[in-house]
Amino acid sequence: MSVRVAGVLGRAHQTWRRSLQVRVVTITLVASSLLVGGFAFLIADKITTILLDSARSDVRQRVTSGASYAAKQVSFYGQPQEAQLQETIDGTVNYLAGGDPQQTSGVVVAITADDYPNDIQTRTSPSANVQPLISPELRAAIADGKVASQIRTGRLTDETTKYLVYGSPVPTRFGQIELYYLVPLGRQDVTAADARATVVATGVALVILLGLLAALVTRLVVNPVRVAARTAQRLSAGLLDQRMVVNGEDDLALLAASFNQMATNLQRQILRLEEMSRLQRRFTSDVSHELRTPLTTVRMAADLIFAERDEFDPAVARSAELLQAELDRFEELLTDLLEISRFDAGFAMLDSEPTDLVPVVHRVVDRLAGLAERVGVPIELDLPGTPVIAEVDPRRVERVLRNLVGNAVEHGEARPVLITLGIDETAVAITVRDHGVGLKVGEEKLVFNRFWRADPSRARQTGGTGLGLSISLEDARLHGGWLEAWGAPGQGAQFRLTLPARAGDRLTTSPLRLVPADATLPFGGPRDGNPRDGGSRDGGQLAIGPGTGGALAIGPAPAGDGQRTEVHS
C-alpha cells in the first residue's frame, strides 16, 4: 500500500516537475479555489445573515407589537391572582398566534410568568411544550427587562426544527410576565441551503472552467515551446535541417521564425567549419602521404651515403650523420602526423585485448633505459606484485607510456622518475612522476596542445615531434580513459593515465591520485583528497583537452555518446 502511495506520489512529483501545464493548471485551480471559496463563503454568509436579519426584524416587530398588545390586555389586572387574568392571557396568546389554532404557520406564541408560577400558568398557542426551547440565559435576559432573541433547535410539533426564540418582557401592574415568539426557521434554512448549494455549484463550475481555461491557454503557449524544444533536440543531435512550423504572426510565430533563422545560420556555419576542418585534415594527410614517397627515396640515398661515410672526409661524414639523424626525425614526424590525421579523420581503431600492464611498463622502461642513463635520471618503479590485467590496446598504451616516461626523463633534471601502477575494480591507472622544473599554472592544459613547448626558446634536446602528448591524449580518449597532468613550478610534474578495466565502461574514479603525496599546495588548503571527481575544485590542475571534432566544439555534447570531450589532465 505505502509502496503504491509512494509510487503515486513519485509519479505526481515527476509530473509536477516535468509539465509546465500541470503546474499552471494546478496553481490556477488552487488559487481560484481559494478565491472562489472565499467569495462563496462571503456570499453564502451574507445571504444567511440577510435571511436571519429579516426574520429577526420581522419577529422583533411582531414581538414588540405583541408585547404592547399583551401589556394593554393585562393592564387591567393589579394582581396576578385575578380570575380573568389567565383567561386574558389565553386569549392574548391565541390572538397573537393568529387566532385560529388550526391555521399553523409553525409560529408558537407563549406567555410565561416566571415570577408568578403559582398564579399564572404558561400558555402557548398552538399548545406545545416550549420550556426546553427557552434557555435559562434567555429567561434571565428577559427577566432583566430586555428584549432578547436566540436561535435554538428543538421539537415543538412534528419535527425537529431550528427556532428563532424571541422574547420580550410584558410589563404589568403587578410585575412582569414574558412573551415569547418561537418562529421556525425552516424556510430560511432551506433558502440558505439552496443559496449555498447554488453558490457552491457556481463556484465549482467556475473553478473547473478556470482550470480548463488555464489548461487551454498553457497548452497554446507550451505546445510551440515543446515543438521548439524537440526541434532544438533534433538540431543538437545533428539533424541540422529540422525547422519549426511558423503559424501566424504572433509572439510564438516570431519565436519560431527566429529559431528557424538561428538554426539556418548555425547550420551554415557548422557546415562551413566542417568543410574547412575536413579540408585541413585532408591536407595534412595528403601532405604526409605525398612527403613519404620522396622521403623514401631520400632515405634510401641517405642510407647509402651514411653507409659510405667512412670513405668521405670527416666534414662530409659528419654531414651524412646529420642527414641520417634529421631524416629519422622527419620520418618520425611524418608518422606522428599521419597518426594524428588518422585520429582527426576518425579512422583510429581500438584493438582491445586483456593485457597485463606490468610487462608493458617494464618494456617501456627497458627501451628508455639508455636515454635515462645518458641524462642521468634513475627510473623507479612502483608496481603491484600481481599482474594488472585490463582490456586495452597494448600498442597504444605502450606508446602513451613511452611518451610520458620519455618526457619525464627528458625533463627529469637528473632526478628520479617514479612510475606507479594502480588498479581497482573498475579502472587501472599509471602515474609518471618527475621532479623537474614542473609546470606553471595553466600549463597543465597546454601540454596536450599540438607542437606546444614550455619554453619556445629552449632547444630540443631529444627528437620529440611536439605531437606525442596530443597523440597520447587521443589514445587515452579512444580507450574511454583519462590523461591528466599536474605540475607546479619547482616541484616537477605528474601525469596520470586512467583506463577502464573493461573496454567500453565509463570511468568514475581513478585508483591513483593525480596530485602526488609529496607536493605542497600553494595555499596550504585541503588537498584534493578525492581525485575521482578531479574536477572544478582543483581548477589549477585541470586541463581541457582540445576538441577533436568541429561539431563537438560548438555545443554541449550529448551524454552517453561514448566519447569524452572533457579530459582531466
Place this chain on the structure above:
Amino acid sequence: MRRPTLLGTFGVMVLLGAGCGIPAASDVRVDGKGGAATEAGVISRGSEPPTRTASGTLQEVFVRNFLSAAAGEPDRAYERVKAFVAPEDKIRLQDKKGSEVALNVVRLREAVYTPNRDLTTTVKITVQQIGVLRANGTLAPPVATETEYEFGLRSASFDGGVDDDRAGLYIIDPPNVLLLSDTALRQYYQDETIYFWSSDRTRLVPDQRYRPQAVPVERRVNEVVKWLVGGPSDWLRPGVVGLPDRTELINNATGGNGRWEVNLDMPSDDQNGIDQLITQIAWSLGDLPGQLELKIRNNAQPVVILGERRNSHALYPHAASPLRFGVYDGAIHPLDFEGEPSGTVPLAPEVNRNVVSASLGFAKDRRILAAMVVTGSKNRYRLAVGTGVEPVSVLSRSSTEYSSISRPVWLRMVDSRPGRGLVVADGQLYRFDETARMYQMPLNLPSGEVTAVAAALDGQRVALIAGGRLYVAAVNLDGGGVSIGPPRELVTSLTNPTAVDWGREDQLVVAGSVGQPALYEISVDGALETPLRTDLGAKVNHLTAYPSNRGVRAPSGAYMYEVNGVAYRSSPFERIEPSRVRGIAPVPAGVRQSNPSAPFFLY
C-alpha cells in the same frame, strides 16, 4: 491534476459548511430594553364587600356582610362567600363556574337570631326574591321561590368557647345558593345603562346592567362591550336586536388616557351596521370621554370621538324640554312655573273640549300627536286622536265608548311613520292609531285586568299594571303593527300599584302602597327601589313623568300626579295651584275654584 482540484473543492466545502448556514444554536442576543413598565400599583377600585372578620362578633353585621359577600366579580363569588362559611361546611356550597355563577338577589325582610345550647346561633331570614344577578350583569327574574333561609353561626375561635373579636364568626350549614341583599347590590354595584338597537334599527333602547364596583374603571369599556356582545336582557329581546350572531370580542377592549380600542370578530362587515355599532357603543359607554377605535377582525375603523358621536346621534331626537299642561274644566291649559318654559296648547280651541286626560307628543317635523280621553255619554268615555301640525283642529273619535279609559300613551318614534299609542280601557289593553281605531292587545298574563300602561321615551318598552302587579315588556313596532313581548314581572315592596310612568331611562315611577299609599322609584328590573313619597294619604289615580334622560336636562319637577282630585308636582314638591293654569278666566269670589287635573308633559 486530481489532487489539487479535490483539495480546492474540499476547501470550499469546508468553508461553506463551517461558516455559513443558520446555526443550530446561538448566543442570546439582546435588543435592548423592553416596553416601558406600566405604572405599578393597585388599580383604582371601587368599594368591595367587607371580609368575614370585619364585623367582629356582631351577628347582625356579620349576616349583613355575608349577604354582601357575593358582590364583586362573579368568577370569585363562591370563593368570597366560602370565606364566610365554616371550613367543615364549605363543601355544602357547590361551586358553579363561569357564566353559571348567579347571585340570588333578595330583599331582606326579617332576621331572627336564636341562640343554641352549643353556643351556635340559628339565623332565620325572611326574604323577598327579587331576581337573579347573572354573570353578564343582568338581573333576571327570580328563579328561587324560597322566602326563608336558615343557617347557623358559630365563633371562629379555636376553642369554640368564648367569642373572639379577631377570629370573628363562621356560617355553618349555609344555604346552597349565593345570596346577595338588595342593599349590597346598591352598594357594591354600579348600575349601567347600555343600549341595543330596536328591532327596526331605528333607535337605541336602554338595557340595565350591574357592574361590580370591584371591577376597576379601566375595565368599564371591556365590560360594556362584553355585555353588548352578550346580547340584551331576555325580556327586551322581542323589541331589540343584539349584535350579529357569532360576534365575539377578541380579547379585552383596551385603552386608557382617552383612547379605547375594541376588537371584534363579527361576521358582518356591513358598514352601516358597523357605524350603528359604534353609535351603540358610544352611548353604552355613558359619559366616557375620549376616542374609540373599533376594529372588526383587526380592520380598524375610523377613530371616533365618543362625545362627538353622542352629540351627532341623539338618543331621542324629537324630545325637547318638556312643557307642562293640565286639564282644567275639560280643556287643556298650559301650566306656568317660574324658571320653566311653557308653551301654548297645540290644539284648536274647538277641539279642546270635554277632555278628561290627554297625552300630547311631538313627532318628526314637530308634528303634534294628540290623544285624549273625552267624555261621551252618561259617564262613558271615548278616545279622541288628532294629529298634524299645530294647531290640531280635527279629532277622530273611537267608535266605542268605554266606562273607563286610562290616560293614553304614545309610542314615540323617530321616523315619520304614523303614530301609534297604547291605552287601557275597561281593563283591557288596546292600541290605537291616528284615526282612533282601537285594537285589543292580547297579553299573556295570569290575571287579566290591566289598569295602567306607560311607554318609555324610546317607545320600545312599556310598563304595565295588571292584576295588581307591575310588569315591563318590550314593544315591537315592526311593520305597521304593535306587538308586546312577554311581560316581565317586577318584584317590588309596593303592593297594589295604581299608576306607573317612566321616570328615567331605567327607572319607573310607581304609585302603590307600602301599608299606606306611596310613590316609589323602581328600577326597570325591580331591584332598586327609592321611596319618593310615602305621605300621599290617598291612592294616586293619575301619574305622569318626564323621563329624565341624557338627551335633555331634566326639569325641576320630573313627575306630576293627582291624588284625590288634586294635582301635585315634584321637586319642589308642591300642589299645582289653579293660579298656575294659564288662560283661565278669574273665578268670581265665593265660587269654589276647580282644580287643574290630569297634568301631563308635552315633549
